[in-house]
Amino acid sequence: xPEVTQTPSHQVTQMGQEVILRCVPISNHLYFYxxxxxxxxxxxxxxxxxxxxxxxxxEIFDDQFSVERPDGSxxxxxxxxxxxxxxxxxxxxxxxxxxxxxxxFGEGSWLTVV
Amino acid sequence: GENVExxxxxxxxQEGDSAVIKCTYSDSASNYFPWYKQExxxxxxxxxxIRSNVGEKKDQRIAVTLNKTAKxxxxxxxxxxxxxxxxxxxxxxGLRFGNExxxxxxxxxLTIIP
Numbered sequence: 001x002p003e004v005t006q007t008p009s010h011q012v013t014q015m016g017q018e019v020i021l022r023c024v025p026i027s028n029h030l031y032f033y034x035x036x037x038x039x040x041x042x043x044x045x046x047x048x049x050x051x052x053x054x055x056x057x058x059e060i061f062d063d064q065f066s067v068e069r070p071d072g073s074x075x076x077x078x079x080x081x082x083x084x085x086x087x088x089x090x091x092x093x094x095x096x097x098x099x100x101x102x103x104x105f106g107e108g109s110w111l112t113v114v
Numbered sequence: 115g116e117n118v119e120x121x122x123x124x125x126x127x128q129e130g131d132s133a134v135i136k137c138t139y140s141d142s143a144s145n146y147f148p149w150y151k152q153e154x155x156x157x158x159x160x161x162x163x164i165r166s167n168v169g170e171k172k173d174q175r176i177a178v179t180l181n182k183t184a185k186x187x188x189x190x191x192x193x194x195x196x197x198x199x200x201x202x203x204x205x206x207x208g209l210r211f212g213n214e215x216x217x218x219x220x221x222x223x224l225t226i227i228p
Contacts, residue, residue, distance in 0.1 A: 004157075035216075043150075043158060043203060043218040056215055091157050103148075103216065105157035 002026045004106035006092050012112045013082055021077045021109045023092030032075045033093040033103065034067065036060070043091065049075065082113045116141040118206050120219030127194050128227050135222045137204035138186040144206040147180060147187045148216070152201045161202075162189070191224075199226045 005024045013019050025032050034046040047057040049067055066078045075094075079086055089108040096102075117140040127133045139147075145166035150158035164171045164178045164187065171178050175194075180187040191198055201223050205216040 033215075042220045043205075043216075045215050045217065048215060102160050102163070105150075105159070107155075107157045 002104075004092055004094055004104050006090075006106040006109050008109055009107070010110040010112070012114060015084060015113055016081050019079045019082055019086075019111060021079075021090050021092075021111070023075045023077070023094075023106060024073050025075055025092065025094030026096075026104060027073070028096060029094035029104075030097045031095040031103075032067075032069070033095075034077045035091045035093060035105070036088040037091065037108075038088045046077075046090075079111075082111075084113050087111060087113045116144055116206055116208070116217040118204060118217050118219040120204050120222060122222060123220065124223045124225070126225045126227055129194055129196060131194055133189075133191045133194055133198070133224055133226075135189045135202055135204070135224070136186060137188070137206075137219050138184075139206040139217075140185065141206070141208065142182075142185065143208045144217075146207045147178070148205050148207075149176075149178060149189050150203045150205065150218075152203060152221075154200075158203060194226045196226050196228055199224060 007022045032049040035043050037043045045058050047061045048055045064080045068076050089110050091108045092106045093103050120137045148163035149161050151161045152158045162173050162176050162178050164180050175192045177190040201221045203221050204219040207216050
């Protein structure tokens with residue numbers, strides 16, 4: 001079964017450093033998402049991306065965050081200057097198209113900011 | 115915006131018995147309600163979903179019911195097995211063409227006692 005793949009699985013970074021989390025969505029999918037989950041809390045929406053632009057973002061997704069689809073396969077989340085409170089599991093997700101299709105999640109990238 | 119409440123936060127069930135998890139949502143415009151299962155260290159995996167034009171949906175041992183008037187929906191797992199032990203999240207979304215943003219509940223840790 002096709003799946004969303006994410007790298008790295010775990011990254012430790014110093015506060016203030018830039019981090020790039022990478023995702024390869026399912027190949028024929030057109031809608032891409034980033035969600036995050038702080039340890040022990042619920043999954044929270046960060047941003048959605050379609051047709052090479054952000055379609056919606058949450059209040060969490062401030063100027064320190066950016067997303068990019070640099071080629072036909074990768075979808076990246078960049079955090080410019082990490083803060084301690086950015087420590088979380090970040091999930092990439094993708095969806096084929098149309099209304100009501102399943103959103104598939106990757107296994108996550110665990111980011112620890114020290 | 116949408117707010118999803120989920121109960122209980124933890125649930126222990128004897129193997130073979132049924133488990134019920136309940137969610138309420140606030141936005142009457144929401145019309146898509148998926149349930150995700152999250153195993154330790156993995157991403158959320160869709161197990162069943164329901165749309166607002168349907169009151170109930172069943173897939174083998176798993177069923178979901180939706181009451182749009184009361185704005186609540188429930189997950190029912192029958193004949194529970196040890197492999198059902200996981201964290202379960204409900205979510206809600208207002209379907210627009212293509213771009214659903216999921217709002218998740220706080221999760222239920224289900225433990226099946228052998």
